[in-house]
Amino acid sequence: MSKVLAVPPAPPEHAVAHFAAQLGYQTDASDVHADLVAGVSGLVLVDSRGPAAWQQGRLPQAVHLPTAQIADRAATVVAADSVVVTYCWGPGCNGATRAALEFARLGYRVKEMLGGYEYWVREGFPVLTDTGPRRLPIDQLTAPAGAGCAC
Template structure:
């Protein structure tokens, strides 16, 4: 027996959520029309952010999205991490403006914890992958 409610639920999540490994792969491939938006405040952005990300705090999205993010772009929002729903609020604002949008699960925290390069105040930086979030010697968890 097919569980259509569960299929619809999980398919919907995959349509509107992505993870740091998939975002890393898209950025590495230089996927056209793909814009990653950091929705945190200025101090958080200055502390560190994803290379190539656009800084657009959630409160500014309605007024500035059109000048910062091209029409038709596929937007991915992120905030601090799984304990924060800032990326969800940012994604909602982009959806209201008609953008195709996904939320990056894990946020900046998991980007750093999975060992991906981030932009720090002194330039590109990277920490070793946390073995509780990513395999030590592989690009992804192969899930």
């Protein structure tokens, strides 16, 4: 008996709705990086981690707004017509999901960046630290050396 087919796949029209909905809620490090490099306007990248994490390293152009402060401070930090992209530590953390929920409750259009800070760094994208910018080598388990995943 097939483990994959033990539950039959959804009809294609259901799969289209499901996957399109996922992309409406989520983005990834590669796409965020591409938009930052292209200078896409209207995106606000929000780091929802605490102060120690922010000091250790953050994505260029990110705004620091820990999840617990979003309800009180979002309106003074993020323009209401912005598209917010939240990130936290990585795939083992749901902090970006909680932050995205807070922004959505406030009426913002929002997406969660899958992989968080961890995958941004592992894909070799630059980060800012309190001592200046840095970039680690690409982890070949996340992207080909010298190039993005091209997906």
